Amino acid sequence: MAFGNTSIAPVRILILGTGSMANEHAKAYKAHPNAQIFAAVDLDADKCANFCDKHDIPHQFTDLAEAIDWDGFDAASNVTPDAAHFATTKSLIAAGKDILCEKPLATSQVEAQELASLAKTSGIINMINLSYRNVPAVQGAAQLVATGALGNCRHFEASYLQSWLTQPAWGDWRTSPVWLWRLSTSHGSKGVLGDVGIHILDFVSYIAGSQAADVSCQLKTFAKAQDDRIGDYVLDANDSCAMTLTLENGAMGVVSASRFASGHHNDLKLRIYGDRGGLEVSFQQGQGVLKTCLGADLQTETWTEVACETGYDLFDHFVTSVQMKVPCFPDFETGARLQSVLDAAERSSLDNSKKVVI
Ligand SMILES: NC(=O)c1ccc[n+]([C@@H]2O[C@H](COP(=O)([O-])OP(=O)(O)OC[C@H]3O[C@@H](n4cnc5c(N)ncnc54)[C@H](O)[C@@H]3O)[C@@H](O)[C@H]2O)c1
Missing domain, CATH: 3.40.50.720 (NAD(P)-binding Rossmann-like Domain)
Structure with missing residues (x-):
């Protein structure tokens, strides 16, 4: 630090x-x-x-x-x-x-x-x-894209996978208010979309260096308890989301997030492809890794791990x-911009996944 x-x-x-x-x-x-x-x-x-x-x-x-x-x-x-x-x-x-x-x-x-x-x-x-901006691999990836190493960004796929609804890794969600408020819209939760979807959307726009321009989204809430409630908590917030996103730089891709990703405690991944190369950033078991396929490696589809410097810390x-x-x-403006993507994703899901311009 x-x-x-x-x-x-x-x-x-x-x-x-x-x-x-x-x-x-x-x-x-x-x-x-x-x-x-x-x-x-x-x-x-x-x-x-x-x-x-x-x-x-x-x-x-x-x-x-x-x-x-x-x-x-x-x-x-x-x-x-x-x-x-x-x-x-x-x-x-x-x-x-x-x-x-x-x-x-x-x-x-x-x-x-x-x-x-x-x-x-x-x-x-x-x-x-x-x-997640503290993860050196995330900083390394954003810097690489900013140098133009990937050329024009064309396509990406990103996911944030958690499994706290299927394994008690962070305690029993059925008995703990810490997890129950995250499952209930009347307690202010925007579901998986607001809880961790915001992180993976930031992964995409921060690393690609481009904001979301439009989104098409499907949200799903799964049955988890009798009458879909536990005590005061109505379990109506979304558990899984899948969206298609276009960025202002013209790239398009898919973003998904779930709390039902059995076997994935807290894993994030982004793959982004440009017309001159690709990169993959993953964060699994607390470790960030950046891999690239650039230049002559494109011909042989060779992916190489890139060392990233530590040093950036939000606090x-x-x-x-x-x-x-x-x-x-990232300032409150960044937060508000991401919030507009969350709101647009919700509107899209309510309207049969229709594309919503942000
Ligand atoms: N950046 C991240 O990676 C990350 C990770 C986890 C949680 N979060 C965020 O952190 C926030 C807190 O999450 P948490 O898991 O610690 O929740 P929590 O439920 O464990 O704790 C929240 C605390 O706030 C208190 N509280 C509620 N309203 C209050 C008020 N008006 N004034 C004072 N205290 C009040 C509650 O009594 C509770 O003790 C959430 O917004 C969550 O999305 C962010």
């Missing part, structure tokens, strides 16, 4: 939402010499207290408004569930705080765009946690940007 300026006062961080992902944020800030976690907020007081004990955090609140009144922090990590992002991020922007918000930025394009516009007008540093980028007061990326 390449750290920024250690001679300036550390950034005082507040972590909002102290569930499972908040631990990743805490670990990253604790490892950073220019960040100090000053406070945490969770509606659940016990959860917040345990989190603060675990990570040595001095101040705790059960209400964001109280923390804002207290005002002892510079920047916030918003790690609440998707449905809470909009209202909480809006309050943080109004308070002039720099924000790293978990993906997806909101639960609709309208709300995501409102946050992006408010963040821009207020001048706060804003970032969305598209965490470091955020902390450094807050210290230096410079913009950081």
Whole structure:
């Protein structure tokens, strides 16, 4: 990790939402010499207290408004569930705080765009946690495409495969609110599309260096429980998605994501082909690998693994940007743009997979 300026006062961080992902944020800030976690907020007081004990955090609140009144922090990590992002991020922007918000930025394009516009007008540093950008193979692939090594991008295939509905790798989804809210639209979930589809869509557009122009999508929700509900959770959010996408650079391809991909714990793959070569990026069992077929290798269909440098880290980028007061990326605009693809994919699925222009 390449750290920024250690001679300036550390950034005082507040972590909002102290569930499972908040631990990743805490670990990253604790490892950073220019960040100090000053406070945490969770509606659940016990959860917040345990989190603060675990990570040595001095101040705790059960209400964001109280923390804002207290005002002892510079920047916030918003790690609440998707449905809470909009209202909480809006309050943080109004308070002039720099924000790293978990993906997806909101639960609709309208709300995501409102946050992006408010963040821009207020001048706060804003970032969305598209965490796979930290994978060196992803950075390597994006750089390779940007140099023109593949020529004109023509075709791609991408998938994000998880299996937490068929194996208890992350605990039992039937009994855990952490997983149940992800299965229920009334709890703000956009299903697999919003949960991990956003990551694989970012994989495609970031590496290809081109935004989605149109999408045709099919979403499917599978029966998982009696009467499709468990307690308060109506299990109506999509579990699998399959889409055809055209990018602004003219390339077309397929993108899929599922929580029913038995045998795949958390695997991402992108293959992208241009008129001068192809590349494959995979992330499996926590390891990213980049392979290319370029130049003379095209004749023999030889694929070669490419070493990629480590060094890029979203948390470091955020902390450094807050210290230096410079913009950081991926920003809320990127989040809003991805949200427009999610919304278009949903509209397409409701209309018999009709192509929707983004
Ligand atoms: N970038 C990634 O790779 C990645 C990975 C996992 C999760 N996420 C995202 O992180 C976010 C959190 O996911 P999680 O798995 O930690 O969820 P979680 O359910 O484990 O934790 C969320 C916590 O937020 C609290 N909370 C809810 N509303 C709140 C509010 N208004 N104010 C304060 N606290 C509130 C809940 O009590 C809970 O403790 C989600 O948006 C999810 O999509 C991102």
